[in-house]
Amino acid sequence: MTSPQNQQPQGMGSTNVIFRTDIRFDLSYIKTTPGIFKVTAIVLDLLGFICIQSSAFWSNGRGVYFNVVALMGLWVSGILLALYLLHVVEKYHNFMWLKVEMIACGILSFMYLIASTIVVAFGSAAYSAAGFFGYLAMVLYGFDAFLKGRAIQAGELAQGSLVVTKQTHVTTPPAMP
Structure with missing residues (x-):
């Protein structure tokens, strides 16, 4: 058994999640890492699409498949960016946004692997x-x-504020007689 002098302070706390449920336009999301990723993905999707469309072989099956993948990425990234900028993701926070994004990004990554390989092989x-x-x-x-995936495992939010409050209770030993 430990004496009162050797006890560590006990922490008690709570976690509060703050959601604003109004829809508002906020450009600050673009400065975050996920926002930068979405904007960069949109630019890369557009550049790939333009390269295929400017080719003499734009109607080739390989180019058509690449354009389908590029436009799918453009639409998914563009819609998600708009939802984050308007804080729709925060308004509907009960929906599993991170899981949907993880699956969509994984599928797009695999489809880009196939599409890029077949268009590069064309020559x-x-x-x-x-x-x-x-x-x-x-x-x-x-x-x-x-x-x-890492954000899901860590229990992070797609959008919103997580406020952690912690109170420390310190037990002081009784006064000496």
Whole structure:
């Protein structure tokens, strides 16, 4: 048994989650890592799409598949970016946003692997450029999926504030007689 002098302070605390449920436009999300990833993904999707469309072989099956993947990435990233900028994700915080994003990014990463490989194998300069942007998008979406998985494991929120309050209770020994 330990004496009162050797006891460590006992911590008691609570965690409060604060959600603002009003829809508002807020550009500060773009300065966060997930926001930067979404904007970069949109740029890479557009660059790959433009490379295929500017090619003489734009109607080739390989180019069409690449464009489908690029446009899918553009729409998914663009819609998610808009939802975060308008704080719709915070308003509907009970929905599993991080899990949906992780799955979408994982699927897009795999689809970009296939699309980039088949357009690079075609041999056209425009297709090779599109493949380069596609491989960059593949790495970006894959890393974003990894980060979303870690955020899910850590119990993080997609959007909102987590306020942790901790109170420390210190037991003092009785006065000496």
